[in-house]
Structures are given as structure tokens and as C-alpha cells.
Amino acid sequence: MMKISSKRSKLTILLLSLMLLLSVVFPVNAATWNLTGDTNVHDPAYIVENGTGTRWVFSTGEGIQVLYSTDGVNYKRSGKIFNSRPSWWSNYVPNHTGLDVWAPDIYYYNGTYYLYYSISTFGSKISAIGLVTTTSISGGVWTDKGMVTYSNNSTNYNAIDANITQAANGALWMVFGSWSNGIYITSISSSTMKPTGNSYRIATKSGGIEGPSLVYNSNTGYYYLFVSIGVCCSGTSSTYKVAVGRSTSPTGPYYDKNGIDMKNGGASVIDSGNGAWVGPGGQDVYGTNVIARHAYSVAENGAPKLLISDLYWDSNGWPYY
Template identity: 45%
Template sequence: MNKFKHLKKWAAVGCLALASSFNAGATTWTLTGAVVTHDPSIYKEGNTWWITETSDTGIGVKYSPDGRAWTQGVSIFGGGLSWWGQYNGNTKTVWAPDIHVWNGKAIMYYAVSSFGKQKSAIGLATATSIAKGDWSDKGAVITSAPGDNFNAIDPNFVVDKSGQPWLSYGSFWDGIFLTRVDANTLKPTGTKYRLADDSTGIENPFIIANGSYYYLFVSKGSCCAGANSTYHISYGRSTSITGPYLDKNGVNMINGGGTVLDSGGARFIAPGGESISNGAMVRHRLDSQNNYNGVLFISDLFFTNGWPTF
């Protein structure tokens, strides 16, 4: 199955203020400013909220003092890197960057690929801090090629309860995978665990720990088919970071299981590209009244009886 990732032309985006249009629920934040996005990864460093995002000019960046009013920043590696060309046709396009701070440094995994192609790579960059922005690229840390059972895109860095780092990733093909990360090199190593799959399409894994469980969130369906987009966010939980992840009905996510968390609304449809920081989930939805551009949504994430909810 092919993976078709959707990009927007950022030069035409500018800033958009939707204010009350975002009040889809009591816990959904009211956002203003630069809110057009795709595959947003959120992280709060100090008093500043940061988002990195899919972009066709390097790695897109937004920042906010309060998580509500967003400003578009300067792209990371906006001129592109030479090694990207073998995976994305020598363009500057980067998909689904995942940003964190761990062990005293900022780290970011990101993907380079081409539409519908399995020749893909996950790259790694590090910096002194997100705010300082002195990013140094470390090259590709996972690659995939035609014939593999996975696609090396949509990375997510996660640390388990014992302090061991991991990287989840994957899109279509045989689904979502998880690999241990070397704490010194930050490069994945060892066994590749298969966590989830779905015949309708699955990608964008994000794992968090809460209480006795690990929770795997994924985006399922078609992300970018305009009015026909079927993207939605689903989840399951496990007592082990390596699975099995079961939904509320006890169905293993490897077998297509997953409880729906967000399926969108009347105007803003097809939510996906989710990430979580400081108890808030960020994702994009497509604006059906504005050429199906991806729009930023943030909501407080709660847990009720051991299951996530808004």
C-alpha cells in the first residue's frame, strides 16, 4: 500500500485567526496567529511552546509564549541538506518532525521521502536547546527501501519508565514499529517490534506513559483527499512499551484495533499528525471552508478510568 503524504505551499499561508471557530469543546484551546499546519509536533521548553511541522522549505517552526498565540519562525535547514536528495528527489521537503528535550539537549527526528515511495529515511538533529536553535544534523538513522515491511517516516521519540529511550515510526505497509535507541548516539538499535497495523492505512505513532500503562496514538485512514479524507486519531494501551496495545474492546492494534479519540467535525475534518506535551494534544484538521488547508488544534488530554479523552 502506498503512502501519500500531503503538503501545503507555505508561502501562501500567512497568519490566520479563527478564534471562536476552534471552540469545538470545553477543553479545546482558542488559537490565533500562524495556525495553518500539517503534522505538528509540540514541546514546551521553559515558558515557551514550540511546534515543528511538515514543510517544503526545511523543517517548519512555530512558537508561542502561552500556547495560544502562534508566530511562524525561521525554518530549520531551510535550504535543504545534501543527503536528503536521494530520498525526496533533491527537494527541501521534510515530513513529520518530532521534537523533544532529553538529557540536557534538544533532539529532533524527522522524515525525508517522496509521495508513495518506500525509499525513505528518518534523520536526526540535535541542539543545545530549542530556543537557541543551534541545530546540528546527524544524518539518517533509519532507512527503508522497496521490499521492506515498513516505511521509515513519522518518527516519535519516547522514554520508557526505566529511562530507556525508544523510537516509534511507520506508515502503511506493515504498520507501526518500535526500536530501542542508544542513549549515547541516539540511533535506533536492536529488535524491531511491530505495534499496530490497519488495512485502511495507519501512520504517525505517538507513545506516552500514564499510570500503569503506555498509550499508543496513531492516525488512520486517508489524510489528504479533500472532502473524502478519512483521517482520524485512534489509540490503544499496553502495560509494556513493546505491546501488545489493546483498544477499549480488547482488540489488538496489530489486528486493526484502535479506539477513536478524534474524528473531526462539520467544518474541520480529518484530524491527524498528533503529538502531546504537558498534558495537551496537538493535531491538524482540514478546513473544509478554506481549500482543506491543515489547521492547528490543541486540546487538554485527560484520562478517565485509564483511558484518554478530551
């Protein structure tokens, strides 16, 4: 009996050692959170409200759609941000009708929540980024701050898909833009939270690039530019993928894992979907450890759904989940 027990113990130790080795060589990606409730979204922007701990998700749709969760798992739908059109929308995007609003981004700074959003029409560069603010998301009272920046057929960029980040030195930056015009970056005033200077192109990609999310990771010393490449908005026929590049400066250059400049088409894919979820994209990185995005559900005939995962960083300083 002692001999058999000894063999079993040795086998157990061997199996445990092998599992430990595999976990080091092949790190286990974080499982996507098991969300429940109302998770219908497109282009989600995720934030945890100070004081309450409530998770809020703002997304593309009529008046800017809003979800909330008190536990981070079960989501319910709240009232939309806009019930009527601000008058300035028609001045900058005259062909826009109704309350359809795209790709919001939520950012907390000095006691105020800044909610950026886009007004445009499909296939057009006549676009504008707007801003509303509040000191309490739960309070539900938002103040219109008007136009942030706009574009037309004479500009190099398309003014949609804004995302705000703070650099290591405290400076604020906004990335924005899409498709053949590429992704741009511009400095932001800490008082107005609007652009203060010129915009610079930092990424392009044939076949589609949009939805930038810029993150500084103090542990690695890099700025990471997350983007959606490919085509969205076609259900299970969508080809969206989440990709990334990094730089030591917020203004770039940003390089992918192969050392290709993102201005020249570089982009390392970190999520191309799977058998259950097609076309992941419209991503938003919260802090440096949570990533939210939408993907089209195969089980629900291509309905866009909210996915949230823990974000990890490998030994070479690249993100994965």
C-alpha cells in the same frame, strides 16, 4: 412569599444536583484551545522550551516549518530548520528533491532537544528518518546528526513518522512507520539517540495507519499508542481519525477498548472530527495532558490548521478530549 422562595430554592438545588450528576456520568470534554495568529500546519510536533516557556510547533513543509508562541495561544512563524539539503539525503532517498520534509518530532533529553524528521516521496518505501539537535530552540542553531534509520523496497517497514518516548525504567524507544507496513518500535541508545537493535511491528490497520505517538502514563501504568488512521492530505475529503490502544509494555501487545490487538487492526477512535474540522490526525501528545494535531478547516476550504486540546483520562484509564 416564603413559600414561593422555598420552592425556588428547592428547584435551584435540584437543577444544581442534576448538573453535577450529568458532569460525573457524562464528563465534559475539554474545549479546543482558541488559537490565533498563524496556525497553518500539517503533522505538528509540540513542545514547551525549558527556561523560556515558549511553545514551539514543528511541522511538515519546506525545510521543516516552525511556529512559536509566548502565551500558548497566539502563534507566529519562525525561520525554517533547513535552508539547504544535507548531502546524505540523496544517498538514501535519491528521488527526493527540494526541501520538502515530513512529520517532525521534538524530544528533550539530558539538556538537548532532538528533532527527528522524515524524507520520502508519496507512495514509496524508499524513506529515511533524520536528526538534528540543539541545546536552545530559541537560539536557532541546529546540528545535523545524519541518518537515524532508513527503508527501501526490501525492508518490512517504512522509515517515516518517528516519535520518541521514555519507558518507566528509563529506556528510550522510537515508534515509526505507516500504512500497509504498519507501526514499528525499536530501542534507542541514550548516547547516540539512534536505534540499537531490531524493529518490531506493533500495529497494522487496513485503510491506513501512521503518525504514531507513544506515551507512558505513570498514573495508569499503561503505555498508550496514539495513531492516525484513514487517509490524510485531501482537504475536507480526508478521512483521518485519531485512535489509540494501550499496553503494559512498550513493545506491546497494544489492545483497543474492545480488547482487539492493534497488530490485528484494533484501534479505538477518540477523535473523528466534526462539522468545522475534518480529518484530525498527525497528532503529538505532550506529557500526558496536552494533545496537538492538525485538521482541515471547513471554513477555509480544507486548509490544514493547528488544533490543541487538554487531554483527559477517564476512570478506566482511557484518554479523551
